[in-house]
Amino acid sequence: MSGFDVGNRLKQLRLSRELSQRELAKRAGVTNSTISLIEQNSVSPSVSSLKKILDAMPVSISEFFAGESESQEQVFYPSSELTEIGDGTLSWKLVGARRPNRSMSIIHEHYPPGADTGEEMLEHEGEEGGVVIAGAIELQVADEVRQLQAGDAYYFDSRLPHRFRNTGDSECVIVSANTPPSFSDGGDEQHHV
Amino acid sequence: MSGFDVGNRLKQLRLSRELSQRELAKRAGVTNSTISLIEQNSVSPSVSSLKKILDAMPVSISEFFAGESESQEQVFYPSSELTEIGDGTLSWKLVGARRPNRSMSIIHEHYPPGADTGEEMLEHEGEEGGVVIAGAIELQVADEVRQLQAGDAYYFDSRLPHRFRNTGDSECVIVSANTPPSFSDGGDEQHHV
DNA sequence: TCATGCTGTCAAAGATGTTCAACAAGGGCC
DNA sequence: GGCCCTTGTTGAACATCTTTGACAGCATGA
Structure with a gap:
């Protein structure tokens, strides 16, 4: 039981x-x-x-x-097998989506110029962090706003209201991780980030 | 208490x-x-x-x-403020190292050609995953070995023996995440990966 | 062999967690 | 007002967890 x-x-x-x-x-x-x-x-x-x-x-x-469950899971993910979630502008590629047993979700994120997670700040359970790989992104967490360049990183409690916005004119690429996973359940497609 | x-x-x-x-x-x-x-x-x-x-x-x-502790934590990490752990060849840049309250550690990893986490396979508590940003890496998990290119990704239970090795001739860059954090405690410098 | 020190287990007594059933406070409605 | 339904709280009875103190098993060494 x-x-x-x-x-x-x-x-x-x-x-x-x-x-x-x-x-x-x-x-x-x-x-x-x-x-x-x-x-x-x-x-x-x-x-x-x-x-x-x-x-x-x-x-x-x-x-x-942690490790609350066990099973044989996929280990290797060729880029073609990443699960893409997009809303027209920004694109998130999930490493092994819909695997509720995991304790993290890892996402390869692509923000074209102008991309924005929305004026309504995101807030949800968990923690998230990431590294900027290319381009630049404006990240707001609570009332702090910063511009992050390639090589910069971030980490915060996801319960703090937050927003990502590409205010530059080149694509921004980020690799991020969330715990607990925001996109693991097959059901709803809430835009947790 | x-x-x-x-x-x-x-x-x-x-x-x-x-x-x-x-x-x-x-x-x-x-x-x-x-x-x-x-x-x-x-x-x-x-x-x-x-x-x-x-x-x-x-x-x-x-x-x-999960949020077992609360406190004002650093959110933004300019690349200059990442904590670098190197052993001469490979280089790991930690996002906010030595913060035991976090549930993940995020690492910007650079493997020059020939870099290798060692013949003795790594095994430890937790889960880890990442995305290859540039170059290529040979990843072995349990008895499976794969070559991952830029854009490919991985995710596995860290209790499975594993090893990273750059067998190519260009630097390999990876962004990875671990849970629970492998490098959070200020004490020992065990080479968990 | 016997003593010493360690290991993990267990029964009974004591402390703590859970249920049952009652209670007061608040809101909606006639 | 009175009635009804909901909410969260609480005292006493009951169930469960924790301690006390004992026990057997297995080493090491006198």
């Missing part, structure tokens, strides 16, 4: 750090029994306990739950 | 979906009281309860714990 094996995941992380249950327990401020029971999946730990334990390794909770 | 406000995070997600405590509880198979108490941080829910609740929205647990 849970779909995620908390016990084995914890054990694997603990062993990879060569810690005993008692040693980890001591660092985490819990008892060895707690760790034993959790590793056997005899109990479902409280978030606070789990956090204490992970902090002692240290492993972030989100890291702990 | 916890450093992460489970209650408010849950409330925020619930409200953004315009669900009442009772409605969410019903879908999740728990009671409204549970949700009320969690949102007030009166209790630290068990992982199983939290998972039931998140599944009902739906939100993955890793998504839930």
